[in-house]
Structure formats: C-alpha cells, structure tokens
Amino acid sequence: xxxxxxxxxxxxxxLPGPDDIIRRELENGITLLxxxxxxxxxxxVSGYLMAGSLYEPLPKMGLANFVSSTLMxxxxxxxxxxxxxxxxxxxxxxxxxxxxHTAGFxxxxxxxxxxxxxxxxxxxxRRPTFPGDHVERVRSQLLTSLDLRAQNTSEMASLAFxxxxxxxxxxxxxxxxxxxxxxxxxxxDLIGFHREHYGPREMVIAVAGxxxxxxxxxxxxxxxxxxxNPDQPAVQTVPPAPALEKTQRRHYxxxxxxxxxxxxGVAGPSRLSPDFYAAKIxxxxxxxxxxxxxxxxxxxxxxxxxYYAYSSVSSSMGPGPWTVSAGVDPDHTEQAIxxxxxxxxxxxxxxxxxxxxxxSQSSYIGKLPLALESNAGVAGxxxxxxxxxxxxxxxxxxxxxxxxxxxxxxxxxxxxxxxxQRLGIATAGP
Amino acid sequence: MTVMLKEIHTAPLVSHWVWxxxxxRDEIPGKTGVSHWVEHMLFKGTPRFPAEELERNISRTGGIxxxxxxxxxxxxxxTMPVDKIDLALELEADRMTNSSFDPQEVARERTVVISExxxxxxxxxxxxxxxxxxxxxxxxxxxxEIIGDMADLKTMQRADLYEHYQTYYRPNNALVAVAGxxxxxxxxxxxxxxxxxxxxxxxxxxxxxxxPAQKGEHRLNVEGPGDTTIVEVAYHTPPASDPDFFPLLIMxxxxxxxxxxxxxxxxxxSNKTSRLYRSMVEEEEVAIDIHGGLPxxxxxxxxxxxxxxxxxxxxxxxxxxxxEEISRMQESPPAREELQRAMKQAQALFAYGSESITNQxxxxxxxxxxxEYEWVRSYVERLADVAPEDVQRVAMKYLxxxxxxxxxxxxxxxxx
Numbered sequence: 126x127x128x129x130x131x132x133x134x135x136x137x138x139x140l141p142g143p144d145d146i147i148r149r150e151l152e153n154g155i156t157l158l159x160x161x162x163x164x165x166x167x168x169x170v171s172g173y174l175m176a177g178s179l180y181e182p183l184p185k186m187g188l189a190n191f192v193s194s195t196l197m198x199x200x201x202x203x204x205x206x207x208x209x210x211x212x213x214x215x216x217x218x219x220x221x222x223x224x225x226h227t228a229g230f231x232x233x234x235x236x237x238x239x240x241x242x243x244x245x246x247x248x249x250x251r252r253p254t255f256p257g258d259h260v261e262r263v264r265s266q267l268l269t270s271l272d273l274r275a276q277n278t279s280e281m282a283s284l285a286f287x288x289x290x291x292x293x294x295x296x297x298x299x300x301x302x303x304x305x306x307x308x309x310x311x312x313x314d315l316i317g318f319h320r321e322h323y324g325p326r327e328m329v330i331a332v333a334g335x336x337x338x339x340x341x342x343x344x345x346x347x348x349x350x351x352x353x354n355p356d357q358p359a360v361q362t363v364p365p366a367p368a369l370e371k372t373q374r375r376h377y378x379x380x381x382x383x384x385x386x387x388x389x390g391v392a393g394p395s396r397l398s399p400d401f402y403a404a405k406i407x408x409x410x411x412x413x414x415x416x417x418x419x420x421x422x423x424x425x426x427x428x429x430x431x432y433y434a435y436s437s438v439s440s441s442m443g444p445g446p447w448t449v450s451a452g453v454d455p456d457h458t459e460q461a462i463x464x465x466x467x468x469x470x471x472x473x474x475x476x477x478x479x480x481x482x483x484x485s486q487s488s489y490i491g492k493l494p495l496a497l498e499s500n501a502g503v504a505g506x507x508x509x510x511x512x513x514x515x516x517x518x519x520x521x522x523x524x525x526x527x528x529x530x531x532x533x534x535x536x537x538x539x540x541x542x543x544x545x546q547r548l549g550i551a552t553a554g555p
Numbered sequence: 556m557t558v559m560l561k562e563i564h565t566a567p568l569v570s571h572w573v574w575x576x577x578x579x580r581d582e583i584p585g586k587t588g589v590s591h592w593v594e595h596m597l598f599k600g601t602p603r604f605p606a607e608e609l610e611r612n613i614s615r616t617g618g619i620x621x622x623x624x625x626x627x628x629x630x631x632x633x634t635m636p637v638d639k640i641d642l643a644l645e646l647e648a649d650r651m652t653n654s655s656f657d658p659q660e661v662a663r664e665r666t667v668v669i670s671e672x673x674x675x676x677x678x679x680x681x682x683x684x685x686x687x688x689x690x691x692x693x694x695x696x697x698x699x700e701i702i703g704d705m706a707d708l709k710t711m712q713r714a715d716l717y718e719h720y721q722t723y724y725r726p727n728n729a730l731v732a733v734a735g736x737x738x739x740x741x742x743x744x745x746x747x748x749x750x751x752x753x754x755x756x757x758x759x760x761x762x763x764x765x766x767p768a769q770k771g772e773h774r775l776n777v778e779g780p781g782d783t784t785i786v787e788v789a790y791h792t793p794p795a796s797d798p799d800f801f802p803l804l805i806m807x808x809x810x811x812x813x814x815x816x817x818x819x820x821x822x823x824x825s826n827k828t829s830r831l832y833r834s835m836v837e838e839e840e841v842a843i844d845i846h847g848g849l850p851x852x853x854x855x856x857x858x859x860x861x862x863x864x865x866x867x868x869x870x871x872x873x874x875x876x877x878x879e880e881i882s883r884m885q886e887s888p889p890a891r892e893e894l895q896r897a898m899k900q901a902q903a904l905f906a907y908g909s910e911s912i913t914n915q916x917x918x919x920x921x922x923x924x925x926x927e928y929e930w931v932r933s934y935v936e937r938l939a940d941v942a943p944e945d946v947q948r949v950a951m952k953y954l955x956x957x958x959x960x961x962x963x964x965x966x967x968x969x970x971x
Contacts, residue, residue, distance in 0.1 A: 139567060164565040166906040206837075209827035214896050216813065216903025218824050233822050235903055262840065269843045269863055272782040278677055381780040383673040415610030416598070426606075429663035432671035452674045484615040491617015491636055494566055499910040501822060 139494065140520040141503060146510075147338040148517060151350050154326040158507040159338040162500060168236045168334030168341075169500035170243060171508055173227035174250075176322040178300045179361045184309075187302020190223030191267060191310050192318050193230075197221065198259035201252040205259060208245060217242050221249070223300050226361075226442045228323075231501065236335030240344050247348030250323060255315045264307060271304050278379060278386040278553040279452065285375045285551035286388040286448065295363050296392075296443065324354025331507035334500035363443035366392030369547040377553040385455045385554025389465060391542050393447030396440040396513050400538040402526060404438050404447065407535030409485035410477045411468065412436025412449055419468045420449055428464060430457050442512075447542055455554050466545060473540055476532035490524050556726035558746055559919040559928060561734040563912055569735030570634040570916035573647045574924060576730075577723035578627045579701040580763050580853065586711060588703015589719045591624040592668050596716060597631065598622070599660040601653040604646055606660075612642055619913070624701055627853045628924040634913045637736040641745070647731075648749035651724050661713045669709070672702050679779055679964045680861075686777045687787050687962035691857055695766040725756030730923050734916035763854055766791075773960040781966035784864040786873065790959045792858040795851035796926045801937045802945035803849055803858060803953065808897040809889055809946070810880065811847030811860060815904030816921070816931065819913045824900050830880050831860065841865050841873035853925045857960075858953065870963050884950040888943035901938050 147159040181188040197219065198205045212219055217234035219242065230250075234242040274280045284299055291297040301307075330349075332341045369391075394400040412420035417435040424434035434451035449469070453461045476482075496502050497520070510519050578590050600606035613620050618635030620643070631650075633643035675681040685700050692698030702708075731746055769791055793799050808814070812826020826832050826846070835842040845862040864873050908914045922930035 165910050167903070167910065206828065206833070209825065213813070213824055213826075213828045214899065216824050216900040218822060220825070233907060235906055262837070265840075265865060266843050269783055269866070276679070276781045276783075379780065383676040384670070415607075415614040425667055426663070429666035430670065432667055432674055452670065454670060454673060484611060487615040488617050491615070491639075493617070494568055494636065495617065495619065495634065498566055498568065498912065 140497065141507070142521045143517040146507065146517050147342075149342060151325070151346060153350065153353055155328045155330060155345075155349055156511055157330050157332070157342060157345060158511060159332045159336075159341050160503055160507060161336060161338055162333060162503070163335050165334050165500055166235055167233060167500060168239050168242075168332065168336045169231065169233050169504040170239070170246060170330065170332050171229070171231040171501070171504040172246075172328065172330035173229040173508060173512070174323065174328040175226070175326070175357075175360050176228040176318075177224045177226040178298065179226055179295050179363065180322050180358070181318065183298070184306065185314055186298055186306040187267070187300070188310050188314055188318050189228060189322075190300050190302065191263065191307065192315050193221040193223040193228045194267065195255055195260060195263045195315055196249045196253045198263065199254045199256045200248045201254060202248045205256070208249070211241060212245060215241065219245055219249075225296065225300055231504070233501070239336050239341065243344045243348050250349070251352055253319060255312055255319070257312055260312045260315065264310075267301065267307050268304055271301065271307060274301070276379060278382055278384060279450070281377045281379060281553035282386040282388040282450075282551045285377045285553060286390070286446065286549050289373045289375055289549035289551060290369065290390070290392050290446065291366055294366055296366070321356050321358065324357035325349065325352045326354070326357050327360055329508055329511045331504040331511075333503035333507065366444040369549065372546060372548045372550060374550045374552075377551070378555065379553055380555060382555045384452050385458050385552050387451045387453065387458065387461060387465070387550070387552050388448050389462065389548055389550045390436075390446055390448030391544065391548060392444040393438050393542050394440055394538070395443050395445070397442070398440075400541065401440055402530050403534040403538040404440075404542065406482065406485050406489060406527065406530050407472070407477065407539050408436055408438045408447065409488065410481050410535075411472050414481075414485050414488060419471065420451075420465060423464045423468050424451055424461055428460070430454070430461050430464070434461070434465070458552060458554070462550065469543055470545060473543055473545070476536035479532055482532040482535065486527050486530070489527050493520065493523060556750055557730040557923065558743065559730065559732040559923070560739050560742055561915060561919055562737060562739055563734055563915060564736050566912065567637045567736050568634060568912050569637050569640040569733060569737055570632060570913045571640055571643045571647070572630055572632040572732045572916050572920050573651070574628055574630045574730040574732065574920040575723055576627070576728050576759070576924060577629055578625045579699060580627050580696050581723065581761065582696055582699070582703075583762055585707055586715055586719070587699040587707045588668065588701070589707075589711060589715060590629055591702055592664065592708070592711070593716050593720050594622045594624045594629050595664050595668060596656055596661065596720070597650050597654050599657065599664070600655055601649050602655065603649050603653065609646060613646070616642075618643070626697055626701065626850070626856070630920065632913070632916070634916075640735075640737070644745060644749055648753075651726070651729065652753060654720065656713055656717050656720065658713050661716060665708065668702070669705070672705060672708060675702065679777075679781055679783070679785055679966070682777050682779060683785055683787055683962050683964040686775055687789055687960055690773050690775050690962070691789055691791065691960045692766050694764045695854060696763050697766075697852075697854065697856060722756070723759065725759070726750055726753045727755035728759050730920050732916050732919035734919060735912045766855065769958055772956045775960070776963050776965050778965050778967055782866075783966055784870060785861070785964040786864055786870055787859055787861045787962045788874070788877065788959060789857040789859045789962070790953050791855055792849065792953055793855050794853055794925065795930065799949050799952070800851070802941045802949040805894060805897050805938060805941045806884065806946045806950055807847045807849045807858065808900065809893055810884065811845060813897065813900035813904060814848070815901065815908055816918065816934070817904060817908035817914055818917050819911045822907055824904060830883070831877065834880050835862060835873065835876050839876045841868045841876050851922070851925055874961065881950065881954050885947065885954065888947040891943055894941065894943060894946070898935070898939055901935055905935060
C-alpha cells in the first residue's frame with residue numbers, strides 16, 4: 126500500500142498524437158485541428174477567436190460577453206427560431222461564451238449532422254443581425270444572471286478577490302460586466318464590436334469524433350474559408366499582475382446568507398510560464414489530491430469546518446489566480462482562514478515529501494485517459510495544444526514532462542508566487 | 556446480490572459501481588439525512604483500508620471516485636485505469652460491511668454535513684424546492700430533502716448511523732455494475748471471490764407510506780434575499796415503472812425540452828424551441844428561462860416546471876401563459892413530427908452519453924434501482940412507441956390544478 130513505484134503509465138498508442146491529429150491552416154488565418162474517433166457516433170466542434178473582454182472599453186464592461194450571447198439570436202440567413210429549430214430537431218447543440226481573452230464556442234451533433242452544425246457556426250459568427258427585440262431579451266437574461274450572481278457567495282468572493290489582486294490589471298473586471306454597464310450597452314455597440322473584432326485571424330477550430338478529416342476540412346472551408354476582416358486589431362496581451370505590498374482583505378456583505386465563502390491567494394503563473402507544471406503538481410499536494418489535499422485534510426477532515434476547501438491554479442494566457450476556496454459557517458471564517466494559512470506556510474517552508482509529490486504526479490498522468498475519453502474532452506485539449514503551442518505530440522510527451530518536475534521545482538515556484546504577507550483574502554456572506 | 560457487467564474496449568478504463576437500495580425514501584422523522592451521512596462515513600475507512608490510505612491509493616492512479624445519495628438509492632463508484640481497478644473492487648467489498656464509523660469521525664462529519672446543508676441553504680432554489688417537497692408529501696418520506704433536516708443533523712448519533720448501515724448495506728440489498736476494458740469471465744469470478752462469503756442480511760425493512768391523493772391545488776411562498784422571483788410548479792406523477800411514464804417523458808420533452816439520462820458529461824440539447832420556452836420566454840416574455848424535470852423513482856413523485864419570472868411581469872401572468880400551453884397539450888394531440896423530433900433528440904443524447912464509460916456503467920445499475928436494466932436498454936424504443944394520443948391523455952390525467960403545488964420564491968428586493 127505504500128509503494129513509491131510509478132503507478133500510472135500511459136498507453137501512448139491510445140492517446141491523440143501526430144499520427145491521428147490533422148492540423149491545417151486556412152489561407153485566411155484559421156487553424157484547424159481534427160481528430161477522428163469512430164468509436165463514438167457523435168462529433169464535437171469547439172473553437173475560439175480573439176474577441177474576449179480584453180477588447181472592450183471599460184464603460185462597456187460585459188460587451189464582448191453580450192455579443193457572444195446574442196450571436197445565435199438571428200442571422201442574415203435564419204431567424205432565432207429557425208436556427209434553434211434546425212439544431213434542436215436533430216438533437217444538436219451549439220453555444221457561445223465570452224471569456225477574457227477569447228470568445229469561444231462549442232457544438233455537438235451526431236456525426237452525420239456535422240455539416241449543419243458547421244454551417245450554423247459559420248453563419249452565426251459571420252452574419253449575425255442582432256435583432257433589436259432579441260437584444261432586449263438577452264439583456265433581461267444577462268441582468269437576471271447578474272442579480273443571481275450578486276446573491277452567490279462563491280461568485281462574489283471571487284469577484285472581490287479579483288478586485289484586490291488584479292487592481293489596475295485587465296483581470297480585475299468580470300467578463301459579464303455589471304448591472305450598470307449591461308443596462309447601457311446598445312445594439313450599435315454589439316454590431317460595432319462584432320464588426321471590429323470577429324474575424325478569422327488567430328481563430329482556432331477543433332473537431333473530434335465520428336467524422337472523416339477530409340469531410341470536416343471541406344465543410345469548414347466552405348463555411349469559413351472565404352471569411353476576411355481587415356479591421357481585426359492585433360492580438361492583445363496582458364501585463365504581469367501587480368504586486369501587493371501587504372495582505373489585503375475585503376468582505377462583500379450579502380444579508381441573510383447561511384454560509385460565507387472564502388477566496389484567498391495570489392496571481393499565479395501563466396499557462397505559458399515554465400513554472401506552470403511545477404505550480405500545478407505542487408498545488409495538487411496543497412489542495413487537490415485525494416480529498417482536496419492538505420487544505421481539505423486540515424479544514425474538512427480534521428476540523429470539520431467545511432464541505433469544500435481546496436486550492437486551484439487557473440492559468441491561461443496571463444497570470445491567472447492561484448487560490449484556496451472554502452465555504453464555511455460565518456462564525457468559523459477566521460478559524461478557517463488561519464488553518465488555510467497554516468497549510469500554505471507548511472507548503473512554503475520546505476519541499477513537499479517526495480512520496481506525496483510522486484502520488485500527485487501519478488494522479489496527473491493517470492487522469493489523462495479520462496480527460497480524453499469524450500469528444501468534448503479531446504476537442505478542448507486540441508484547442509489548448511494550439512493556444513499554448515504545446516505540439517501535436519504533447520500527450521505522448523506528457524508523462525515524461527510531469528515526471529521531470531521535482532519537489533524542489535515546486536518548492537521554488539510556490540515561493541516565487543505565494544507569500545503569506547501579500548495575500549488577497551476575499552470573503553462574501555452575511 | 557445482482558451483478559451487471561458490460562465489456563467496452565475503447566479505452567483502457569473500467570468504471571465500477573456498487574448500488575444500495577436505500578435513500579431518503581427509507582428515512583423517518585428524527586433520522587432524515589441518515590442515508591447521506593452514512594454515505595459520507597463510508598469514506599472514513601475500514602480497519603483494512605484506513606481513510607488516508609484509501610484516498611491515496613485511488614487518487615494516485617488518476618481515477619475518479621465518489622458517491623451519490625438519492626431518494627431511492629445510494630451508489631459508490633470508481634473509474635480507473637484497467638490495471639488498477641482491482642483496488643476499487645476490494646475496497647467496495649470491504650466497506651460494504653467493515654466501515655469503522657469511528658465516533659470522532661462521526662462528530663467531525665456532523666459539522667461537515669451541516670456545512671454542506673448551509674451551503675445549499677444559500678441558494679433560493681434549494682429553499683423553494685425544500686418547501687415545495689414538504690407541501691407535496693405529507694405522508695411519504697419523499698417529503699424531506701436528501702441532505703436531511705437541520706434538527707436531525709444536530710441530534711442523530713453514531714448508533715443511528717451504524718444501525719442504518721447494518722440494515723441496508725448487505726449483499727442482498729446491493730448491485731455491482733462494471734463497464735469497461737475487462738473480460739467478463741474473470742471479472743465475474745473476482746466479484747464472486749470478494750462477495751461470495753458475505754452473508755445476506757435480514758429482510759430489508761421498507762418504511763415508505765403511500766401518499767394519499769392531493770385534493771386541491773397548494774400554493775406556497777418562500778421569502779428571502781435577492782432580486783429574482785423563482786417559481787416551481789410541480790404535479791404528482793406516477794413511478795418510473797408505470798406505463799404512463801414514457802408518455803410523460805415525451806410530454807415533458809415537448810413542453811420544456813429534451814433531457815437525457817446522462818449523469819457524466821455528454822452535454823445536453825437546448826430547449827429554445829420547446830413549447831413553454833417559446834411561449835413564456837420568447838412570445839409573451841413572462842419568464843427569463845424555464846426548465847422541466849421528471850425524475851425516475853420507485854414511488855409516485857413529481858413532474859416539475861421551474862422558471863425565473865421576468866422582472867416586468869407578475870407570477871400570475873406567467874402562470875396564465877404556462878396554463879395556456881398545458882391546455883393546448885390537453886386539447887389536441889401533438890403532431891407526429893413533434894414526437895419524431897423528441898425521438899431524434901433522445902437518440903442523440905444517448906449517443907453523447909455513451910462516450911463516457913462512467914455513464915455506461917451508471918446506466919447498468921441506475922434503472923435496476925426503480926425498474927430493471929431493460930428500462931434503460933429499451934428507453935429509446937419505448938419512447939418511439941408513444942402515440943400522440945398517449946401524450947394528450949397523460950397531460951389530461953396528471954396536469955390538473957388539483958394535482959399540483961405552486962411554489963414561489965419572493966425576493967425581498969435588496970439589490971437593483
């Protein structure tokens with residue numbers, strides 16, 4: 126039961142790799158990644174383009190998300206009801222989402238229905254009409270979701286955390302904006318943002334599932350191959366996160382709630398940083414492995430203070446948050462924060478014991494086949510391969526890369542980011 | 556003990572589930588939430604597999620493991636690389652009868668479960684559902700939430716938990732389901748080795764009392780913080796084994812959109828062209844969103860329609876639009892094309908769910924808890940057998956005002 130031998134070892138032949146991932150660049154700048162899998166009957170098409178909230182002006186916070194939420198409300202080819210009728214009649218689905226760096230989409234259908242799915246992606250991306258009545262309907266929905274957010278202790282603690290740790294940085298602002306900004310965005314704003322920022326340059330599409338690559342390539346080329354937008358601005362990057370001079374706390378009061386949520390941490394490494402893997406595996410020991418790692422052991426299992434208490438590293442193109450989150454009885458907030466700090470201190474005082482580190486490495490390696498089980502999992506991973514330039518042989522190199530990381534690497538990286546004297550501590554509750 | 560096995564050789568994974576025929580349906584006042592708390596205690600170890608070792612040995616394979624407690628059942632599962640799955644088999648066989656229920660662990664888990672409940676109480680939707688369920692079931696134990704009442708979570712003792720465990724965690728009350736990359740003969744042999752020596756328990760007591768028919772519409776309000784009015788309309792409906800259940804599934808699909816049996820990913824299909832979404836959200840704009848639900852249960856349960864009221868409208872206006880759609884369903888049978896559409900959606904959802912070995916293993920045991928595996932296997936065919944007139948008939952039979960409960964979450968507007 127205490128063997129330190131590597132437990133997981135990947136069967137590389139079953140993982141996507143250069144042999145079965147087809148990568149093509151269309152002339153207009155779209156990159157396609159296709160991985161057929163005829164063990165399934167369905168196909169997933171996911172993608173992104175450079176039209177996230179980074180590109181919106183601050184007084185119009187939430188504009189990029191508003192645009193992506195309204196794309197399917199009508200196009201020059203079809204009305205809202207026609208678009209959804211075509212998709213839903215065949216059990217297909219398609220949705221768009223607004224992120225910080227990118228606008229994303231993900232659709233699914235039976236393999237035989239791929240053409241319709243891709244045609245719909247093409248027309249909603251290229252020819253949306255933003256009908257006025259639908260803009261108002263989407264606005265009502267967005268405002269309601271913001272009302273619900275304002276009552277959600279977990280989401281409000283996260284927002285308060287971003288305000289502390291990313292003050293003055295683009296990550297300070299929520300992608301879905303505020304009730305004030307969502308109320309003032311006009312239909313012309315939506316049309317203008319779409320005209321300027323939606324285009325094929327740097328766009329990536331991944332297709333996974335029951336489809337011949339040639340067919341997917343042809344269908345996508347037909348729907349999107351002649352798309353051009355000369356106005357598309359250059360891709361924006363984000364600066365490093367500002368350094369906190371000392372620990373800062375913020376409480377967001379939501380009356381009559383029975384639980385307080387805590388989000389505590391720092392700005393972590395970007396996905397492109399060489400520190401990324403060491404941070405991820407170290408963090409697994411801190412607050413993921415087994416029943417939520419050391420944090421879960423201290424706060425849930427030993428103290429019985431919380432149903433959930435875990436840590437996470439949410440890296441993307443920029444310095445995403447490295448946080449600990451917990452939901453506790455309002456009377457136990459301070460006790461929980463102290464316990465969390467103690468565990469972080471232990472994590473920073475010396476390297477994690479080798480055996481525990483090896484367990485987290487094995488866990489990371491063993492998880493890969495599960496993450497790649499579904500077409501949606503494969504498509505999402507293909508997008509990451511392109512976005513972070515990981516290489517088509519990424520999954521074949523994965524085990525070796527994870528095993529190369531040492532406890533000393535994780536120790537160095539943890540101390541480079543986490544600092545008990547410079548934490549953001551946000552709480553939301555009564 | 557029933558064993559269900561399905562070989563799937565698409566990935567080097569195995570998903571292993573142990574199901575127990577016990578859930579909140581088997582609980583009495585004073586002990587509500589005991590099934591869920593017992594489920595938590597099964598992660599606290601046995602003399603052979605102490606909790607920390609257990610977590611460590613499963614987690615380092617990269618496998619997922621968890622448990623679910625529901626109205627009628629409790630289930631434990633592990634999805635792991637095929638060469639490590641024996642650990643899961645050993646663990647489940649061991650904790651079926653040897654879980655420690657250490658008193659200190661029971662005490663710590665009390666506060667964890669209370670914290671879990673408080674977290675849910677933060678949600679207006681939970682508060683509304685809890686009140687509505689209590690109004691719908693006066694006699695039957697479906698009246699309380701699975702997590703249990705706070706009063707009972709504060710007072711139940713180790714002896715209560717242990718008695719529940721000893722009563723229901725027996726091979727004759729369990730089902731083992733395994734799907735994935737294994738050979739049936741050797742898997743069956745291994746399961747026999749592990750469970751063959753366990754003796755069956757005494758006859759399993761069943762305490763659920765039948766709910767008498769409702770004699771008129773119930774309405775209730777829950778007040779709390781926020782800015783959003785949420786409405787749930789629930790109709791008493793028959794159990795999953797009833798012949799009317801499949802027509803009701805089609806009716807629900809037409810009214811509020813398609814829903815599959817996928818618990819683990821696979822994705823869903825949106826409901827923008829369903830009758831209620833079109834009328835309530837798009838045409839009349841009385842709701843922001845609407846969803847339905849018809850859980851498959853052993854005893855008669857509820858068909859629920861759940862919507863967020865539009866801020867510019869009253870609840871009664873919204874209900875009037877909902878009632879109009881229901882009348883339309885009752886007045887004439889739906890077009891055959893509408894049913895064919897629902898069928899195609901169900902087929903697609905099945906295909907999506909089949910991508911996950913965990914889902915496939917889940918399906919093996921799931922229907923056995925309230926019917927039999929055939930229920931899942933023939934699900935699409937049975938939907939295809941539903942005639943338009945069946946849909947109209949069940950809408951007439953069940954969607955009557957005197958058979959429903961309307962619950963409204965009324966926000967004490969403190970925001971926008």
